[in-house]
Amino acid sequence: MERDLGWETGLRLSYIGTHTVKLPVYVDENEIQPQSIAYNPAQKPYPNWSRMSDRLNIGSASFHGLLVAVTHRYGNNLYLQSSWTWDKNLSNGQGDISQSWRSEAGPGTIHRFDLAADYGNVQNTRRYVWLTTSVWTLPFGRGQKFGATMNPILDRVLGGWNVSNILLLQSGQFLTRITLAA
Secondary structure, eight states: OEEEEETTEEEEEEEEEEEEEEEEEEEETTOOOOOSSOOOGGGSSSTTOSOOEEEEEEEEEEEEEEEEEEEEEETTTEEEEEEEEEEEEEESSSOTTOOOOSOTTOOBOSOTTOGGGGOEEOTTOOSEEEEEEEEEEOSBSTTSSBOTTOOHHHHHHHSSOEEEEEEEEEOSOOTTOOOOOO
16 A cells, blocks of 8 residues: 655555475474384384485465655655655474475474474564665756856766765674574
8 A cells, every 4th residue: 555645755564475395395204203202213114224315395485564654855855765664474384393404395394293393483584674875966966056057068977966874773693694404
């Protein structure tokens, strides 16, 4: 939804929601059902192997996002936009306790008999983001406050300059940090 608030100010509210099914997930085909008796390796379907990985399309994900943005134009030379974003990204294809970047096919699971145990926050999702940007067109050059009748060659050098800034505050891990689980 967008709304003109008057005084060169606009407001935008956006919602994005998705639900994804059949995400690829690695499972251990050599895993035994949880039980109350002591662990015995002979109970594995393939007792001579420690792990047998298989990729199954059994994962799912759910994403909900909300964006609130305000824009304001101060005359002809200054433009400001500020936005706040809230995202919630849940999945059992890369949940809270996933084995992270196993391969491009998807992460592993805690145990394949209870995928709900893996359902949780997706790594590297920024829950909160506040972004403010501004652009100020400097008032020098042809058609501007200073140098309106400036020589075209001089206008190419002195006119048409902008000053921009960006303020970004966000929650979550840094993009360069990858945590691998053993």
